[in-house]
Amino acid sequence: MIYTVECSFADSSSEAEWNDFYSLEKLPALISVSGFRTSQRFKSLSEGCPLYLAVHTIDGLEVLTGDEYRQKGGGNFARWQQHITDWHRNLYSDIGLAPAINANELLVLGASGPDPMTQMGLEPLAMHAVALEKFPERRWIATLPRRNAPFIESVPEGIHLYAPMTEQLTRSRTVSTEQQQ
Numbered sequence: 001m002i003y004t005v006e007c008s009f010a011d012s013s014s015e016a017e018w019n020d021f022y023s024l025e026k027l028p029a030l031i032s033v034s035g036f037r038t039s040q041r042f043k044s045l046s047e048g049c050p051l052y053l054a055v056h057t058i059d060g061l062e063v064l065t066g067d068e069y070r071q072k073g074g075g076n077f078a079r080w081q082q083h084i085t086d087w088h089r090n091l092y093s094d095i096g097l098a099p100a101i102n103a104n105e106l107l108v109l110g111a112s113g114p115d116p117m118t119q120m121g122l123e124p125l126a127m128h129a130v131a132l133e134k135f136p137e138r139r140w141i142a143t144l145p146r147r148n149a150p151f152i153e154s155v156p157e158g159i160h161l162y163a164p165m166t167e168q169l170t171r172s173r174t175v176s177t178e179q180q181q
Contacts, residue, residue, distance in 0.1 A: 006050040011083040035063030042162035092127035100168035111136035112158035
């Protein structure tokens, strides 16, 4: 299942520190939780959506309701809570593992059907919301090579482009790294 967390951040004076916390502490903490398979963080290049997006592959809703998630899954997030705006969480089914987006690619996300992405030459994967906010109910996700990225102004309405802020962390790589140390 795909677990998405979207938000914006309202305090520019602490935003860089918050981004370091999220990317360097929170994501590794999340991927250490049993049931998290992948985690990656993105920044929107589009208007009309929250600025930040985290995309995780998890085994199911029970991962998010378990004690291990509550104990290990986020570090000291309360410090930042007052500055977080436009916060949304969803759990989607249907696509298996989230695609890993590298530095030469963009993540494309839309809720207006697959046609706009298909017209961009992409092969979108359909996701259906099954838990948490359940809105939007359907989303489509695709990978776009940066060299093929249209100008932001020409992206179809309802389609959002995201640049990766981190590489995709995977449970197996994180566990292997911890075992080597």
